Amino acid sequence: MGLRTLAGMPPALSVQALEKRYDGVQALAGVDLVVEEGELVGLLGPNGAGKSTLVKIACGLVRPTSGAVEICGAPPTSADARRALGYLAELFRFPGWYSADELLSLHQRLAGSDGDRAERAELLRLVGLDEAADRSIDTMSKGMQQRLGIAQALIGSPRLLLLDEPTSALDPAGRRTVRTLLEELRGRGVAVMLNSHLLSEVELVCDRVAIISRGKFVAEGSPEELSHARGVEIETGSGMHSFPDAEREDAPRLVADLVARGESVYEVRILRTSLEESYLEVVEDTQE
Incomplete structure (x- = not known):
């Protein structure tokens, strides 16, 4: 059945x-x-x-x-x-x-x-x-x-x-x-x-x-x-570049700037809070 x-x-x-x-x-x-x-x-x-x-x-x-x-x-x-x-x-x-x-x-x-x-x-x-x-x-x-x-x-x-x-x-x-x-x-x-x-x-x-x-x-x-942006990370030949205040829309400009400076870009990560991080933020605010 x-x-x-x-x-x-x-x-x-x-x-x-x-x-x-x-x-x-x-x-x-x-x-x-x-x-x-x-x-x-x-x-x-x-x-x-x-x-x-x-x-x-x-x-x-x-x-x-x-x-x-x-x-x-x-x-x-x-x-x-x-x-x-x-x-x-x-x-x-x-x-x-x-x-x-x-x-x-x-x-x-x-x-x-x-x-x-x-x-x-x-x-x-x-x-x-x-x-x-x-x-x-x-x-x-x-x-x-x-x-x-x-x-x-x-x-x-x-x-x-x-x-x-x-x-x-x-x-x-x-x-x-x-x-x-x-x-x-x-x-x-x-x-x-x-x-x-x-x-x-x-x-x-x-x-x-x-x-x-x-x-x-x-x-x-x-x-x-419930999540929110927490920056952009870009991996290049010279190392990892972090932009904690950047959002998804900023990524193409950031990549273009790095390439213009002669950097080779290998990976771009758009960072967002996990559900656990968002949950803890909300709950801790209500416990204060």
């Missing part, structure tokens, strides 16, 4: 003026966020910023103090929302004596999925575990268990996936498998909100990033939009 591609639906996730207070502590201070179908959004922020609270409210596990959340147009505690949502927690534990196939079969029953062995086989293939269907979980590496967790989150063809640190236990090959999977899900119209501290992974796969600090979103945009 294949994952369904859906169109013409409300946003996969809609968050409006969301607030949550715990005994006087403001965990969320009026946040707004929309995740459209087929969109991969990275949710970033320091510990205690409000990420987990937002995810728990979206899952229907915590009630907000005020504001509204909808999963595919339905309240998060409704049966419709739960059918539309797949979730993988950062800290999870599956029964070690189950095989991968048995675990997915259990979650099919729990989710009320009408899928069968074909759905389980496809999900194991998607996460690169098609050869491990009959292998017991306690013999799997942590990375294999992480990928199995992603497979169980996909049971029932959810329109929205909430993934908490899905690549934290994976080696480079495993992270590439997950990136490929997320790109395939994007093509099928599945929305993903990805919470990760591996900012290099978020930068590679996410369409948009939302940075939360002290219960508020402090920056939002594509990884490219």
Whole structure:
């Protein structure tokens, strides 16, 4: 049974003026966020910023103090929302004596999925575990268990996936498998909100990033939009020439000047801040 591609639906996730207070502590201070179908959004922020609270409210596990959340147009505690949502927690534990196939079969029953062995086989293939269907979980590496967790989150063809640190236990090959999977899900119209501290992974796969600090979103945009220029470097026969205040548009003139001075130019690098650098700048500003 294949994952369904859906169109013409409300946003996969809609968050409006969301607030949550715990005994006087403001965990969320009026946040707004929309995740459209087929969109991969990275949710970033320091510990205690409000990420987990937002995810728990979206899952229907915590009630907000005020504001509204909808999963595919339905309240998060409704049966419709739960059918539309797949979730993988950062800290999870599956029964070690189950095989991968048995675990997915259990979650099919729990989710009320009408899928069968074909759905389980496809999900194991998607996460690169098609050869491990009959292998017991306690013999799997942590990375294999992480990928199995992603497979169980996909049971029932959810329109929205909430993934908490899905690549934290994976080696480079495993992270590439997950990136490929997320790109395939994007093509099928599945929305993903990805919470990760591996900012290099978020930068590679996410369409948009939302940075939360002290219960508020402090920056939002594509990884490219959140970065900024930090100069031009030009390698010549006499060495490296750095122009920290230059931008992309300045590069042809800088090269022409160096050639006019008799330099042989071998490489030009347009420098921009990484997502990690941009994230640290934004978060450190809000912590002051």
